[in-house]
Amino acid sequence: MVTTIKREEFCFLVVDDFSTMRRIISGLLRELGFRKIVEAEDGKLALRALEIAAESGEPVHFVLSDINMPVMNGFQFLEALRAKPETDPVRNVPVLLVTAEGRKEDIIRAAQLGATGYVVKPFNKDTIGDKIHLALKHRGILVD
Numbered sequence: 001m002v003t004t005i006k007r008e009e010f011c012f013l014v015v016d017d018f019s020t021m022r023r024i025i026s027g028l029l030r031e032l033g034f035r036k037i038v039e040a041e042d043g044k045l046a047l048r049a050l051e052i053a054a055e056s057g058e059p060v061h062f063v064l065s066d067i068n069m070p071v072m073n074g075f076q077f078l079e080a081l082r083a084k085p086e087t088d089p090v091r092n093v094p095v096l097l098v099t100a101e102g103r104k105e106d107i108i109r110a111a112q113l114g115a116t117g118y119v120v121k122p123f124n125k126d127t128i129g130d131k132i133h134l135a136l137k138h139r140g141i142l143v144d
Contacts, residue, residue, distance in 0.1 A: 004142045005061060011036040011053065015046040015065035015077065016098070025064055025098070028125045032132075042069045043077025050081070050090040060093055061141070062132065067099040067106065074099070075113060082114040094135045098123075 012034060014025045022039045029037055038053065038060060040046040046065065053060045067074035074097050084091040094116035099106065102120040110118050116135040119127060136143060 002140050002142050004144050007033050007143050008035055010034055010062070010143050011038065011058060011060045013038045013040060013046060013049055013053075013060040013063045013065075013093075015040045015043065015063060015069070015074070017041050017066065017069040021066065025128070028128050031125050032129050043072030043074060043080070045071075046077055047072075047080060050093065054090050059089065062136070063093055063095040064098055064128075065095055067097055067101075067110075075109060078110070078113045078115055094139060096131055096135060 012026075012029055014022050014029070014037060016022045016025070016039075019041070022041075026037045026039065036058075038049050040049045043065070046063065050060050050063075065074045065077060072080070078095055078097070081091060081093070081095065095114070096117045096119060097110045097115045098119050098121065100121045107118050116138075117131045119131050
């Protein structure tokens with residue numbers, strides 16, 4: 001079964017402790033035609049943003065999160081997200097982890113924690129677009 005979501009309604013959450021990186025990623029998403037983008041500066045705030053969005057009836061459909069952040073890093077965020085009850089709609093939101101380091105152990109850990117994908121900085125619009133497209137295709141989601 002394929003779920004179709006209109007591009008103008010598709011919502012991203014960009015999580016990074018550096019505002020410049022959040023702006024860069026948000027800009028790339030806009031270049032790809034996406035307009036609904038929420039930002040958070042750490043995993044703890046990201047969890048709250050996901051809950052608020054779900055409660056508002058305008059859920060986040062995809063998360064791009066840095067790994068190395070203070071307060072709650074990307075791995076801790078992903079672990080907390082996937083540990084939510086199965087009835088919680090935010091539990092299964094696709095998460096693409098973004099990092100400056102492509103260490104094999106981090107890639108393995110990301111997969112074990114339920115990351116949808118992993119991308120190493122620096123990257124461009126095409127790389128992010130391809131990763132998002134593959135992740136959504138794998139989950140049966142079509143952005144129109």
